[in-house]
Amino acid sequence: MTRPYVLLALLVVALPAAAAAHKPSDSYLTLRLDGEAEGRWDIALRDLEHALGLDADHDGAITWGELRARHEAIAAYALARLEVARGKGVCTARTLEQLVDRHSDGAYSVLRFALDCPDDAGPWSVGYRLFFDLDPTHRGLLRIEGAGAAAVLSPERPTFELASPGGDVWRTLREYGREGVWHIWTGFDHLLFLLALLLPAVMRRRGGEWQAVERLPTALGEVARIVTAFTVAHSLTLSVAVLGWVALPTRWVEAAIAATVVLAAANNLRPFLPFRGWLVAFSLGLIHGFGFAGVLVDLGLPGKELAVALFGFNAGVELGQLALVTAFVPLAFLMRETWLYRRAVMGAGSFAVAAIALAWLVERGLGLGFMPF
Amino acid sequence: MHRSLLVLVLLASAGTVAAEPFVPADDAVVLERLPSAADPELRALRERLERQPDDLRLAVGLARRYLEIGRREGDPRWAGYAQAVLAPWWDRPLPPADVLLLRATLRQNRHDFDRALADLTLVLRMDPRHAQAWLTRALILQVRGDYGAAAESCLAFQRLRPSLLATACIAGVTSLSGGAEPAYRLLARAVGAAPPTTPDRSWALTTLAEIAERLGWTDLAERHYRDALAGERDVYLLAAYADFLLDAGRPGEVMELLDGESRADALLLRRALAARRLGLPEAADLVRDLEDRFAAARLRGERTHLGAESRFTLQLLGRPAAALELALENWRLQREPIDARRVLEAARAAGDAAAARPVLDQLAATRLEDARLEPLARRPEEQP
Numbered sequence: 001m002t003r004p005y006v007l008l009a010l011l012v013v014a015l016p017a018a019a020a021a022h023k024p025s026d027s028y029l030t031l032r033l034d035g036e037a038e039g040r041w042d043i044a045l046r047d048l049e050h051a052l053g054l055d056a057d058h059d060g061a062i063t064w065g066e067l068r069a070r071h072e073a074i075a076a077y078a079l080a081r082l083e084v085a086r087g088k089g090v091c092t093a094r095t096l097e098q099l100v101d102r103h104s105d106g107a108y109s110v111l112r113f114a115l116d117c118p119d120d121a122g123p124w125s126v127g128y129r130l131f132f133d134l135d136p137t138h139r140g141l142l143r144i145e146g147a148g149a150a151a152v153l154s155p156e157r158p159t160f161e162l163a164s165p166g167g168d169v170w171r172t173l174r175e176y177g178r179e180g181v182w183h184i185w186t187g188f189d190h191l192l193f194l195l196a197l198l199l200p201a202v203m204r205r206r207g208g209e210w211q212a213v214e215r216l217p218t219a220l221g222e223v224a225r226i227v228t229a230f231t232v233a234h235s236l237t238l239s240v241a242v243l244g245w246v247a248l249p250t251r252w253v254e255a256a257i258a259a260t261v262v263l264a265a266a267n268n269l270r271p272f273l274p275f276r277g278w279l280v281a282f283s284l285g286l287i288h289g290f291g292f293a294g295v296l297v298d299l300g301l302p303g304k305e306l307a308v309a310l311f312g313f314n315a316g317v318e319l320g321q322l323a324l325v326t327a328f329v330p331l332a333f334l335m336r337e338t339w340l341y342r343r344a345v346m347g348a349g350s351f352a353v354a355a356i357a358l359a360w361l362v363e364r365g366l367g368l369g370f371m372p373f
Numbered sequence: 374m375h376r377s378l379l380v381l382v383l384l385a386s387a388g389t390v391a392a393e394p395f396v397p398a399d400d401a402v403v404l405e406r407l408p409s410a411a412d413p414e415l416r417a418l419r420e421r422l423e424r425q426p427d428d429l430r431l432a433v434g435l436a437r438r439y440l441e442i443g444r445r446e447g448d449p450r451w452a453g454y455a456q457a458v459l460a461p462w463w464d465r466p467l468p469p470a471d472v473l474l475l476r477a478t479l480r481q482n483r484h485d486f487d488r489a490l491a492d493l494t495l496v497l498r499m500d501p502r503h504a505q506a507w508l509t510r511a512l513i514l515q516v517r518g519d520y521g522a523a524a525e526s527c528l529a530f531q532r533l534r535p536s537l538l539a540t541a542c543i544a545g546v547t548s549l550s551g552g553a554e555p556a557y558r559l560l561a562r563a564v565g566a567a568p569p570t571t572p573d574r575s576w577a578l579t580t581l582a583e584i585a586e587r588l589g590w591t592d593l594a595e596r597h598y599r600d601a602l603a604g605e606r607d608v609y610l611l612a613a614y615a616d617f618l619l620d621a622g623r624p625g626e627v628m629e630l631l632d633g634e635s636r637a638d639a640l641l642l643r644r645a646l647a648a649r650r651l652g653l654p655e656a657a658d659l660v661r662d663l664e665d666r667f668a669a670a671r672l673r674g675e676r677t678h679l680g681a682e683s684r685f686t687l688q689l690l691g692r693p694a695a696a697l698e699l700a701l702e703n704w705r706l707q708r709e710p711i712d713a714r715r716v717l718e719a720a721r722a723a724g725d726a727a728a729a730r731p732v733l734d735q736l737a738a739t740r741l742e743d744a745r746l747e748p749l750a751r752r753p754e755e756q757p
Contacts, residue, residue, distance in 0.1 A: 023638070023666060024673070025450040042394075045405040050454060053410075060411030065400030099394035100404060104662050107404040110394040133460075135453035139673055152672055 023105040025131065025138040029153075031084070032145045033124055033162070037091065037115035042101055042108040043078060043130070051134055052077060064100070067109060071098045075111055081130040084115055087122020091115040124162045128153040173312040180316020183292065185323075189257050189360060190288055192353050194321060196264035197226050197281050198328055199346050202336040212336040219333050225278035227321055230285040235314045237289025242310060246290075253290040255364040260284035261357035268350035292317065409442050422458065432458050433471045440478065447608045447637040452482050470496050474506055484677045484706055486513055504533040511542050518708025520550040520739060537567050541577040548584040549710070551740030557584045575604035579613060586617060587710065589744030608637045615643035616711075620745065624650040638666050642681050645689060660689050679703035683715045693722035704732060710743050717749035 028042040045062055048054055052073055056066045079093045092115070099110040124144075131138040132155045140153035144162055151160045184190055202219045204211050213219045240246050264284060267273045273280055292313070335341040397404065409415060415438060422431045436455040443451025456479055462468040463476065477492035490513055496506040511526035523546045531539035544560035547553075560581050567574060582597035598614040611631060618627045627647035634640045645659035667682045680703045687696035697719035704716050713732045720729035733750055736743075 023449075023669065024675075025453060026669070040394075046407060046448070046450065049405075049407055049410050050450075055407065055410035058411050058413065058416075060406060060408045061403045062405045062407060062410070063400060064397040064402045064404060067404060068400065099396050101394040104665065134457050135450055136456050136460075137450065137453035141672075154673075 025135050026141050027130060027138070028103075028108070028141050028143075029082070029126075029128070030143045030145060031115075031126070034146045037084075037086075037117060038096070039084075039093070039111075039113050039115065041078060041082075041111040041113070042103065043074070043111065044103075044105070045107045045109060047131055047135070047138070048074060048109060051131060062107075067100070068098075074098070074109055075113075078111060078130060079113065081128070083127035084117075085125045085127075086117040087119030089118030091117035126153075126160045126162075128158050128160075132158070173308055173315075176309040176312035177316035177319070180292075180313040180318075181320040182316075183313075184317045184320035187291075189261055189357070190291070191324060192357065193257070193261045193264055193284070193288065194227075194230065194324060195328070196261060196268060196350060196353050197230065197277070198223060198325065198332070199350060200268050201226060201277065201329065202332045203342075203346070213333075216333055219329070219336075222277055223325060223329050226281045227318075227325055229278040229282040230288070231314065231318050231321070233282045233285030234289035234292060234317070235310075237286045238292045238314065239289075239310055241290050241293030248290050251364060253287065255361055256287045257291050258357050258360035258364055260287050262354050262361060265350045265354035265357060268346060269354070409446070415442075427461055429462070429469055429471070432461070433475065436475050440475070444607065447640075449482070452479055455479060467495065470499055470503065474503070474509070477506075477509060481509070481513055482677075483675070486517060486706065489513055502533055504530055507533065508538070508542065511546070515546055515549070516707050516709055518735065518739065520546050524550075536573070537563055537571050537577050538573045541573070541580045544584065545580050548587065549739065549741055551742070553584055553588050553742040557581065557588065560584065575601045575607075575610065578604070579610045582617075583613060587741075587743040587745070591617075591621065608639060612637075612639045612643060615640070615647070619643065619646055619650075624648075628653075638663065638678065639681060641666070642685055645685075649689060663689070676702075676706065680707070680712055680715050683719060687719050687722055693719055693724075697723045697725060697728055701728060708735065710741060710746060713741075713743075714746055714749065717746060721749060 025047050030040045032038050052070060054062050054066055054070050075095045084091045093113045094116060096112040096114055101108050101110045126142060128140040130140060136155050142153055142160055143150045147162060149162055201222045202213050204213050264280060418435045422435050436458045439451045439455040459472055459475060462472045473492050473496045477489040480489035493506050493510045496503050507526050507530040511523045511530060514523035514526060527542035527546055530542060540560055540563040544556040548556035564577050564581060578597050578601035582594045585594035585597060598617060601610055615627045615630055624647035627643055631640050631644045641659060641663055645656060645663055648656035648659055663685055667678055670678045679699050683696045683699035683703060686692050686699055700715040700719045704712055713736060716732045717729050
């Protein structure tokens with residue numbers, strides 16, 4: 001008569017210390033949602049035994065034969081409690097194969113299935129309710145491959161929504177655009193190059209000397225040509241590098257970028273390059289694209305939206321440049337007549353830029369690390 | 374975003390443990406052993422309940438069976454099954470007393486002590502002579518370090534059911550609050566007088582062993598542990614004896630004791646500790662498994678593992694600061710000597726004497742005698 005609650009008492013005391021007991025019930029659901037939508041679902045045999053009964057001969061052991069005999073029932077039971085939807089349409093699941101796997105706490109039935117979805121665009125959502133009626137402590141561990149998303153599904157939070165990994169163009173544009181802006185703002189070498197190009201934009205070369213440009217539209221036109229040329233050049237080489245058509249060693253590229261800054265700045269002091277403004281921007285700017293490529297590769301590129309990412313990144317760089325331009329050019333135009341501008345800003349400024357770039361060139365070329373930026 | 378990352382890492386590491394799925398070679402290959410699947414009585418009960426899910430008596434009976442299986446197999450999913458069976462009554466503020474009691478037990482399992490105690494208070498209000506409720510209440514209060522109230526509950530239980538179990542209850546509480554020697558004598562006499570077939574003898578012996586261990590009487594403690602092992606070897610007993618052996622510097626015996634035990638994380642931890650001390654290659658696998666288990670528990674929002682995780686973090690990962698944080702978090706919920714030990718060990722390793730202060734104050738206030746804590750409680754200057 002004392003047995004029933006005695007056992008409970010033992011349970012009560014036993015469990016606090018041993019409460020870190022055998023793992024609670026989890027299932028592992030992995031979905032791949034780009035391209036062919038597919039899933040893999042690992043469900044513990046213990047749980048299936050409790051829900052459906054697997055041990056046909058009731059001998060306390062579950063054999064492969066017994067499991068195989070229940071495969072259809074398992075697939076039907078599980079897939080009926082999983083709802084994957086895309087956009088406005090609910091997908092139907094189609095069993096591909098059923099296997100077995102061992103996890104740290106026992107054997108699991110592995111269900112591989114394909115998803116046929118009526119909508120081929122739109123955000124994905126997953127609704128999970130396996131075993132919640134039989135075990136409120138059960139959890140579905142969801143992972144979405146390719147999107148790097150994961151979630152723990154529970155009776156309190158049985159759904160999960162994912163922005164479409166392969167179709168949200170705007171989001172990709174925004175993300176990579178942001179990276180582009182950031183990279184140009186923190187890319188001092190690129191900024192100095194641009195600055196070196198812009199310094200003489202409000203001037204004109206006349207008879208071996210710099211003369212102030214008369215009218216604003218002329219200056220603006222020159223700036224526009226320079227900036228556009230730079231953008232086109234680095235966009236070209238960025239795409240070429242990202243697509244893998246040309247691969248240049250990073251150290252060489254970094255050193256070359258420094259060299260372009262030296263050249264552009266030096267050209268301001270003593271024009272020696274055989275071409276003007278925008279051609280300088282274009283020819284030297286080609287190198288900078290290779291520099292950006294390294295950044296993009298580090299960020300990771302989306303498989304299906306490479307073009308969008310590239311476009312976004314370039315647009316971001318362009319926007320970042322524009323910020324510099326709009327800050328600098330009006331000031332430069334206003335000051336172009338002054339001695340301060342001609343000698344100090346253009347002269348000493350270009351000299352300073354050249355000096356910094358030279359130091360970079362040495363540092364990057366020789367693989368040293370003495371520059372603070 | 375960070376949760377996502379954590380789940381990913383967890384799943385990735387689960388992936389390494391779970392290699393590629395496979396098709397077994399033969400229909401006869403045994404994939405899993407589940408003794409409960411062979412239980413005809415259990416099946417019959419389930420079928421009957423399925424036909425009448427609102428039958429209270431059936432549901433309570435089945436829930437109790439599930440809990441018993443869960444304890445025996447050390448598998449917490451049975452607690453989930455039990456809760457599901459009680460679903461028709463679970464969310465009511467005032468369910469029937471039997472359901473309340475089971476709900477209190479399940480909440481206690483999850484270390485939801487406040488709600489568990491609230492449920493027990495309701496039960497006792499409805500039925501002040503509900504012996505089980507008094508006992509469960511005593512045990513929860515003991516875990517919380519509220520020894521005065523725990524003693525009252527033990528006495529109430531004893532008045533209703535004088536038994537070896539009641540004596541063990543009183544002795545346990547008394548031994549933690551300054552009366553270790555008299556408690557030992559009381560319980561030793563009771564165990565000696567009880568015939569070998571007395572229910573809960575194993576449990577009483579475990580309690581006796583722990584009291585002896587706290588008094589520093591290691592030979593006696595070992596004798597009682599071994600006697601207890603001759604009876605029912607539940608997870609708690611195995612863990613306690615394993616700790617005794619680890620403290621005694623006998624990791625080899627721990628490996629023997631826990632050989633083949635795959636039930637509980639608590640036992641997995643002790644095996645890992647022993648394996649590490651012996652320099653066994655399997656130590657690395659065990660450590661990895663445990664890391665996964667603790668990460669999974671955090672992800673699920675469970676807080677029942679903090680003490681074990683603290684010990685793991687300190688002794689197997691070598692991170693005293695993190696271990697101290699875990700130990701202190703654990704201490705907020707539980708106040709048993711083992712929980713105090715976690716804080717003191719971590720604080721010592723992390724060189725943070727201030728963190729240990731609240732624990733030391735509590736130990737002084739309750740007049741706990743524990744030979745294992747004394748070296749940790751001494752101030753660093755007093756160390757030999």
